[in-house]
Amino acid sequence: MSLMRILVIEDDREAAGYLVKSFREAGHLADHAADGLEGYAMAREGAYEVLVVDRMLPKLDGLSLIGGLREQKVETPVLILSALGQVDDRVKGLRAGGDDYLAKPYAFSELLARVEVLARRRAGAAGETTQLRVGGLELDRLAHTLTRDGKDIPLQPREYRLLEYLMRHAGQVVTRTMLLENVWDYHFDPQTNVIDVHISRLRSKIDKGFDPPLLHTIRGAGYMIRDGAR
Amino acid sequence: MTALANLFRTTAFKLSLAYLLIFSIGAGVIIGWVSWNVRRLLDEQIAATVEAEINGLSEQYARGGIRVIVDVIERRTRQPGASLYLVTNFAGQAIAGNIAQLPPGVLDQPGVRETTYERQGELGVERRALARIFLLPGGFRLLVGRDLEDREALRRVFSRALLTSLFWLIVIGTIGGLLVARRVLRRVDGMNDSVRSIMSGDLSRRLPLSRTNDELERLTINLNSMLDRIVELMKGLREVSDNIAHDLKTPLTRLRNRAEEALRTAQTPDEFRGALEKTIEESDTLIRIFNALLMIARMEAGSEIEGKTDFDAGDVARDLVELYEPAAEDAQMRIETDIASGLTVHGSRELIGQALANLIDNALKYGASPNADHPSIVRVSASAEGGQVLLRVGDRGPGIAASEREHVLGRFVRLEGSRSRPGSGLGLSLAAAVARLHNGEIRIEDNAPGLLVTLVIPAAAAPPVHTDKTQADRTQVDKTNERSEKTTVETAR
Numbered sequence: 001m002s003l004m005r006i007l008v009i010e011d012d013r014e015a016a017g018y019l020v021k022s023f024r025e026a027g028h029l030a031d032h033a034a035d036g037l038e039g040y041a042m043a044r045e046g047a048y049e050v051l052v053v054d055r056m057l058p059k060l061d062g063l064s065l066i067g068g069l070r071e072q073k074v075e076t077p078v079l080i081l082s083a084l085g086q087v088d089d090r091v092k093g094l095r096a097g098g099d100d101y102l103a104k105p106y107a108f109s110e111l112l113a114r115v116e117v118l119a120r121r122r123a124g125a126a127g128e129t130t131q132l133r134v135g136g137l138e139l140d141r142l143a144h145t146l147t148r149d150g151k152d153i154p155l156q157p158r159e160y161r162l163l164e165y166l167m168r169h170a171g172q173v174v175t176r177t178m179l180l181e182n183v184w185d186y187h188f189d190p191q192t193n194v195i196d197v198h199i200s201r202l203r204s205k206i207d208k209g210f211d212p213p214l215l216h217t218i219r220g221a222g223y224m225i226r227d228g229a230r
Numbered sequence: 231m232t233a234l235a236n237l238f239r240t241t242a243f244k245l246s247l248a249y250l251l252i253f254s255i256g257a258g259v260i261i262g263w264v265s266w267n268v269r270r271l272l273d274e275q276i277a278a279t280v281e282a283e284i285n286g287l288s289e290q291y292a293r294g295g296i297r298v299i300v301d302v303i304e305r306r307t308r309q310p311g312a313s314l315y316l317v318t319n320f321a322g323q324a325i326a327g328n329i330a331q332l333p334p335g336v337l338d339q340p341g342v343r344e345t346t347y348e349r350q351g352e353l354g355v356e357r358r359a360l361a362r363i364f365l366l367p368g369g370f371r372l373l374v375g376r377d378l379e380d381r382e383a384l385r386r387v388f389s390r391a392l393l394t395s396l397f398w399l400i401v402i403g404t405i406g407g408l409l410v411a412r413r414v415l416r417r418v419d420g421m422n423d424s425v426r427s428i429m430s431g432d433l434s435r436r437l438p439l440s441r442t443n444d445e446l447e448r449l450t451i452n453l454n455s456m457l458d459r460i461v462e463l464m465k466g467l468r469e470v471s472d473n474i475a476h477d478l479k480t481p482l483t484r485l486r487n488r489a490e491e492a493l494r495t496a497q498t499p500d501e502f503r504g505a506l507e508k509t510i511e512e513s514d515t516l517i518r519i520f521n522a523l524l525m526i527a528r529m530e531a532g533s534e535i536e537g538k539t540d541f542d543a544g545d546v547a548r549d550l551v552e553l554y555e556p557a558a559e560d561a562q563m564r565i566e567t568d569i570a571s572g573l574t575v576h577g578s579r580e581l582i583g584q585a586l587a588n589l590i591d592n593a594l595k596y597g598a599s600p601n602a603d604h605p606s607i608v609r610v611s612a613s614a615e616g617g618q619v620l621l622r623v624g625d626r627g628p629g630i631a632a633s634e635r636e637h638v639l640g641r642f643v644r645l646e647g648s649r650s651r652p653g654s655g656l657g658l659s660l661a662a663a664v665a666r667l668h669n670g671e672i673r674i675e676d677n678a679p680g681l682l683v684t685l686v687i688p689a690a691a692a693p694p695v696h697t698d699k700t701q702a703d704r705t706q707v708d709k710t711n712e713r714s715e716k717t718t719v720e721t722a723r
């Protein structure tokens with residue numbers, strides 16, 4: 001993933017410091033704003049790819065901040081961080097103009113994966129192309145067919161959607177909850193290994209008998225489809 | 231003084247004042263009406279008497295002339311209680327009668343009128359009379375009248391009656407109002423005392439009852455049952471927080487021990503890394519438990535959730551079966567489905583999805599057939615029945631003894647034999663909370679063999695009508711609709 005400019009708007013110094021440090025370690029540029037008004041000003045001025053906004057902020061709360069930015073036609077993708085991890089809080093957050101929502105406490109790997117996907121979505125990199133290609137794997141989104149090195153691979157509808165999501169985010173880490181959200185459209189925490197089993201089936205279809213393997217497990221985070229040759 | 235001021239400010243006293251005003255006006259109207267009617271009656275009688283006398287006198291004049299009339303009048307004026315008479319000649323000089331003085335001009339116009347006069351022998355005393363003036367041939371004028379003293383006396387009696395009754399009405403009304411107000415105020419003050427002591431922490435206290443069975447009493451009874459309910463809820467809340475404290479402490483202790491042990495014994499970076507990874511895993515479990523608890527608590531608080539929609543519960547069942555099928559196969563189990571179509575419910579697709587996911591998850595974890603000859607089959611079915619949508623998950627596992635079925639819905643309950651497996655004991659509690667939030671319920675039954683768990687959700691009151699449906703289909707939908715409305719109301723009770 002190429003370098004991103006990220007603005008963290010979070011009033012808890014320690015949490016913010018941890019986030020900024022972790023983003024920098026992951027190779028991104030990260031700034032910090034400690035309250036809603038400062039965050040609002042910085043988000044309007046600076047050219048950020050992604051905003052990470054805490055819901056409860058002094059001076060201007062997170063949802064109003066997002067509403068204000070959207071009113072000013074600032075369309076920078078926003079990930080909302082919230083201590084209120086309830087179903088309807090998420091609905092409220094997204095309705096207010098947020099693009100993604102993560103409940104505290106979270107794993108940084110989950111946050112990073114989501115932030116990278118948001119930034120990429122904005123860049124429009126893998127948006128509307130009809131052909132998705134990773135290594136020798138080719139997915140035709142019009143004909144709904146998949147080939148690897150020229151050989152047809154039949155897929156179930158759900159496997160198709162799973163692979164399509166992975167390939168649209170090729171080179172990015174995709175977490176289990178992101179898969180459940182985007183492929184199945186449910187937002188709860190998949191407690192057991194249900195997603196892993198789906199992935200291992202998919203892997204046996206697209207990687208078995210081919211070289212190099214394309215679908216990788218990223219330990220402690222999720223999955224990534226990537227051209228191993230690179 | 232403030233006590234008295236309080237008394238004057240009470241609703242009861244203000245109501246008494248309002249009634250007092252209404253009754254005073256009523257009394258005034260009645261007495262006024264009676265006196266007006268009596269007066270009219272008297273006036274009519276006087277007019278009739280005067281009329282009769284004038285008729286008689288004018289007949290005698292026709293027969294015997296002025297002299298006869300003068301004689302008759304002089305005779306009559308000597309009798310006690312006599313009427314008033316005055317005869318004048320063409321020059322306006324009095325020739326007979328008992329009237330000494332009249333206001334000027336009274337005799338000019340014939341007809342009936344009320345006038346003042348002075349009687350002969352008591353000059354200077356002005357009296358009132360009703361009189362008729364009559365023209366006799368030959369320029370004579372005849373006045374016959376009656377004194378109005380009786381009528382005036384009657385008027386005085388009536389006005390005195392009116393004043394007296396108003397006076398007593400006000401006195402009695404005010405005192406009565408104050409008494410009633412004081413009685414009500416005393417009861418309300420008693421209630422206030424109790425409420426204050428309840429607010430300051432004495433939750434066992436209740437509002438005093440008066441055994442009158444009036445509206446205040448019924449209000450008191452309701453307030454008391456509300457207090458009972460609050461105490462009950464608070465007790466439940468305390469129990470929950472005790473449970474939470476207890477059940478979070480166990481994994482927290484484990485987490486701490488593991489970190490401590492790593493500090494003590496780990497030597498290589500790999501060992502440290504391993505210990506840290508375990509620690510993160512452990513804290514993730516904690517977070518999950520915490521989230522589930524919060525979610526249950528939030529739903530049980532009964533607050534309305536956002537994001538409710540009409541959706542097909544069958545689609546949710548199909549989604550989840552599809553999600554869990556590979557995991558089931560890995561566990562050497564098979565999922566069978568029997569999912570009807572058009573099972574519209576109104577609610578949170580997320581929550582109902584999660585509840586059903588928990589049920590399927592449980593079936594996969596604990597529903598393996600104990601008998602190796604029988605295949606482990608999990609059966610997921612969705613159907614509509616009497617305005618309700620039933621989402622069923624049945625397994626062929628060991629099941630749950632009838633005595634423990636209610637118990638298992640509680641938080642953190644994990645039956646013997648399941649403790650060794652991963653899980654928090656919150657899955658079924660969460661499903662039950664979701665069901666209650668949607669005015670439904672969870673049923674736990676014997677699947678003979680195995681366990682059958684049913685998530686019951688009322689069908690949506692207004693399922694979306696698809697435009698491509700045939701007329702017959704639409705009628706079907708309407709019928710289901712009517713039934714479901716009825717059931718929703720019943721469930722809501």
